Amino acid sequence: MSETEPLAAGGPGDERIKEQGGFRKWLIRPELGGIVGVIAVFAFFGILAGDSGMFNAQGIMNWSQISAQFMIIAVGACMLMVAGEFDLSVGSMIGFAGISIAMFGVVWGLPMWLAIIITFAICLTIGAINGIIVVRTGLPSFIVTLAFLFILRGFTIFVPQTVESRTIIGGIEDAAEGDWLAAIFNTDLAGWFFVWLADIGLVDTFTRGTREGEPVISGLPMLIVWAIVLVIVGHIVLTRTKFGNWIFAAGGDAQAARYVGVPVDRVKISMFMTTAFCATVFACVQVFEFGSAAADRGILKEFEAIIAVVIGGALLTGGYGSVMGAALGALIFGVVQQGLFFADVESSLFRVFLGIILLFAVVLNTYIRRIITGER
Amino acid sequence: MNAFFKTMAVTAVSAVALMGATAVHAEGERYVLVSHAPDSDSWWNTIRNALALAGEQMDVEVEYRNPPTGDIADMARLIEQAAASGPDGIITTLADPTVLSDSIQAAVDAGIDVIIMNSGTPEQAREVGALMYVGQPEYDAGFAAGQRASGDGVTNFLCVNHVISNPVVAERCQGFADGLGVELGESMIDAGQDPQEIQNRVMAYLNANPETDGILALGPTSADPTILALEELGLAGDIYFGTFDLGENIVNGIRDGVIEWGIDQQPFLQAYLPVVVMTNYHRYGVLPGNNINSGPGFITADGLELVEALAGEYR
Numbered sequence: 036m037s038e039t040e041p042l043a044a045g046g047p048g049d050e051r052i053k054e055q056g057g058f059r060k061w062l063i064r065p066e067l068g069g070i071v072g073v074i075a076v077f078a079f080f081g082i083l084a085g086d087s088g089m090f091n092a093q094g095i096m097n098w099s100q101i102s103a104q105f106m107i108i109a110v111g112a113c114m115l116m117v118a119g120e121f122d123l124s125v126g127s128m129i130g131f132a133g134i135s136i137a138m139f140g141v142v143w144g145l146p147m148w149l150a151i152i153i154t155f156a157i158c159l160t161i162g163a164i165n166g167i168i169v170v171r172t173g174l175p176s177f178i179v180t181l182a183f184l185f186i187l188r189g190f191t192i193f194v195p196q197t198v199e200s201r202t203i204i205g206g207i208e209d210a211a212e213g214d215w216l217a218a219i220f221n222t223d224l225a226g227w228f229f230v231w232l233a234d235i236g237l238v239d240t241f242t243r244g245t246r247e248g249e250p251v252i253s254g255l256p257m258l259i260v261w262a263i264v265l266v267i268v269g270h271i272v273l274t275r276t277k278f279g280n281w282i283f284a285a286g287g288d289a290q291a292a293r294y295v296g297v298p299v300d301r302v303k304i305s306m307f308m309t310t311a312f313c314a315t316v317f318a319c320v321q322v323f324e325f326g327s328a329a330a331d332r333g334i335l336k337e338f339e340a341i342i343a344v345v346i347g348g349a350l351l352t353g354g355y356g357s358v359m360g361a362a363l364g365a366l367i368f369g370v371v372q373q374g375l376f377f378a379d380v381e382s383s384l385f386r387v388f389l390g391i392i393l394l395f396a397v398v399l400n401t402y403i404r405r406i407i408t409g410e411r
Numbered sequence: 412m413n414a415f416f417k418t419m420a421v422t423a424v425s426a427v428a429l430m431g432a433t434a435v436h437a438e439g440e441r442y443v444l445v446s447h448a449p450d451s452d453s454w455w456n457t458i459r460n461a462l463a464l465a466g467e468q469m470d471v472e473v474e475y476r477n478p479p480t481g482d483i484a485d486m487a488r489l490i491e492q493a494a495a496s497g498p499d500g501i502i503t504t505l506a507d508p509t510v511l512s513d514s515i516q517a518a519v520d521a522g523i524d525v526i527i528m529n530s531g532t533p534e535q536a537r538e539v540g541a542l543m544y545v546g547q548p549e550y551d552a553g554f555a556a557g558q559r560a561s562g563d564g565v566t567n568f569l570c571v572n573h574v575i576s577n578p579v580v581a582e583r584c585q586g587f588a589d590g591l592g593v594e595l596g597e598s599m600i601d602a603g604q605d606p607q608e609i610q611n612r613v614m615a616y617l618n619a620n621p622e623t624d625g626i627l628a629l630g631p632t633s634a635d636p637t638i639l640a641l642e643e644l645g646l647a648g649d650i651y652f653g654t655f656d657l658g659e660n661i662v663n664g665i666r667d668g669v670i671e672w673g674i675d676q677q678p679f680l681q682a683y684l685p686v687v688v689m690t691n692y693h694r695y696g697v698l699p700g701n702n703i704n705s706g707p708g709f710i711t712a713d714g715l716e717l718v719e720a721l722a723g724e725y726r
Contacts, residue, residue, distance in 0.1 A: 096491075241521055331480070377495075
C-alpha cells in the first residue's frame with residue numbers, strides 16, 4: 036500500500052460515486068416543483084372551495100378522472116420530451132383512434148377486440164412513421180407532428196363522413212357488450228368498497244330513480260387504473276432500466292449518446308410509438324365509457340399534455356424530466372381546471388387564471404432548479 | 412429576480428380578486444347551465460345574457476359552463492362536476508344522448524332537478540328523468556309555419572334542405588307539409604351546402620315546377636342562396652317565402668319584402684324559462700304540466716326594429 040498508488044475506480048476518491056447529502060439529492064429531483072405545486076393547489080382550493088362539493092366523493096372522483104385523462108397522455112409526452120422530441124399529433128390521434136374503433140367495430144362489424152387491436156396497430160404504425168420521418172430527415176418534430184395533427188384530423192372527419200355521412204358514431208356500447216378486451220378499458224372496479232363507504236356514510240347515495248340507495252360512485256374507473264399503471268411503468272422504465280438511460284442520453288446530447296453506442300434513432304422512434312400508444316389508450320377509455328366516437332374529440336389535448344409535462348418539471352429541450360413529475364403536473368392541471376368551477380370563478384376568466392398558474396409554475400420550477408443545480 | 416416574483420404574485424392575487432368580484436352571487440338557489448357550444452359559437456351569447464337576466468330577476472345564483480372546444484365527452488364531465496357541487500338544478504342540452512344521458516341520469520338520481528333545453532326531444536328528456544324540455548320541437552315548428560302559410564293561400568311548396576343528413580331538421584319540412592295539408596312527396600330537395608349549387612337547384616326546381624307558390628328554407632345556409640335565386644328569376648316578393656333562423660341577409664330579406672317571415676327558436680326563452688320554472692318549483696312547488704315550446708317565434712316586417720336592435724343580445 037504505497038501512498039503514490041493511483042486510486043482504484045470506485046475508490047473513495049472517485050467523484051462519480053461521491054455521496055450526496057440526502058436533502059440535496061431530494062431537492063434536485065425534477066418532481067420537486069410538482070410536489071410543491073400539488074401542496075399549494077390543494078391548500079388553495081381547500082380554503083377557497085372546501086365546502087363546495089369539490090372534496091365530497093363525487094367531486095374527488097370528478098377531478099381525479101380529469102387528472103387521470105391528462106396523466107395518460109402526459110406519460111407518453113413526458114418520455115418523448117425527455118428523449119428530446121415533441122408530439123403535436125396526440126389530440127388528433129385521440130379522435131382518430133376513437134373513430135377507427137367505431138368504424139371497425141360498429142360500421143364494419145368486426146368483433147370489438149379485433150377492432151381495438153387493429154386500431155392499436157394502426158396508431159403505433161403512425162407513431163413510428165412520425166419518428167422515422169423525424170430521425171431520417173432531421174426536421175424538428177414540431178413541424179413533422181404538426182403535419183400529422185392535420186393529416187389525422189382530416190382522415191378522422193373524411194372517413195366516417197364518406198362511409199356513413201356522419202361524424203359521430205354511436206352504438207359502441209352494444210357492440211362492446213361482453214367483449215373481454217373492451218372490458219379492460221371500461222369497468223368499475225371494487226364496487227363493494229364504495230358500497231361499504233356509503234354504508235359508513237363517507238359516500239352519498241342516490242336518492243331516487245332505479246339506482247336509489249346505491250352509492251353515487253359505482254367503483255374505481257379503469258381510466259384511473261390505466262393512469263396509475265402507465266405512470267408506474269413509465270417511471271420504472273425511465274429511472275430503473277438501461278433503456279431509460281438511453282432515453283435521457285438521446286434527449287440530452289444525441290451525438291454524444293451515439294458515440295457511446297446508444298441507438299438514438301431507435302430510442303426516439305420507440306418514444307413516438309409510446310405517445311401514440313398512450314393517445315390510443317385514452318381514446319379507448321373514452322369511447323367505451325361514453326359509447327360513441329366523434330371526429331372532433333381530443334382537440335387541443337396535445338397542448339394540455341405538454342403543459343402537464345412542463346409543470347411537472349421536464350425541460351423543453353430534452354434530457355431532463357420525470358414521469359412522476361408529469362403525473363403531478365397532470366394532477367395540478369386537473370385540480371385547477373375543475374377546482375375553479377367549484378370556487379365559483381366566472382368560466383371565461385378561468386383560462387386567464389390557468390395561464391397565470393402555469394406561467395408561475397414553470398418559472399418557479401426553472402428558478403428552483405437553477406439555484407439547486409447551480410446551472411446558469 | 413425577486414422583483415419579478417413579486418410582480419407575478421401580485422398579478423396572481425389580483426386576478427383571483429378580480430374573479431371573485433365577477434362571480435354572480437345572490438341569496439338562495441343555485442342553478443348551473445351546461446351547454447355543448449364551443450367558445451367560438453356566438454349564438455350562445457343570447458343564452459348567457461338571458462341566463463344572467465333570469466338570475467338577477469329571480470334573485471338566484473346562476474352559472475354558465477361549456478366545453479371550450481365543443482367536445483361532448485368534456486361536456487359529460489362538466490355535468491358530473493356540476494352535480495358534485497350540489498346545485499339546486501342543472502339546465503343542459505342533450506346534444507348527444509349516448510354520451511350525456513348517463514351523467515344527466517346520475518345527477519337526477521342524486522336529487523338534482525334537471526331541465527333539458529335547446530337540443531334533444533321531449534321524449535329523450537323524459538327518458539333521462541328531466542323535469543321538462545324547453546326548446547323548439549322541429550315538427551311542431553314546421554307544422555305551425557305550414558298552417559300560417561296555408562292561411563296566406565299557399566298550396567304548393569318547395570322545401571330547401573341543406574342538411575339532408577340530419578333527420579331531425581327534415582321534420583321541419585314534414586311538419587310544414589302537414590300544416591299545409593299537402594303531401595311532402597318530391598317537394599323537399601337535397602340542396603347541398605354549396606351556395607352556388609343551392610341557388611341553381613332552387614332555380615331548376617322552380618323552372619320545372621312553375622305551379623310552386625311557397626318556399627321554406629331551413630336556415631341561413633339555404634335561405635341566402637334562395638334569395639339570390641328568386642332575384643335572378645324575377646320572383647322576389649312574388650313567391651311566398653319563409654325560413655328558419657335569422658341572419659343578416661334574412662333580416663334584410665324580411666325588410667325588403669322578399670321573405671315573409673323568419674322562424675326564431677328564441678334562445679332567450681330556452682335559458683330564461685328553466686331558471687324561472689325551477690325557482691318557482693323550489694320555492695312554491697308549482698310546475699307547468701308540460702314541456703315548453705320556446706319556438707316557433709315568427710319574425711315579420713312588423714317586429715323587425717326590435718329584432719335588429721337586440722340582435723345577438725337577447726334575440
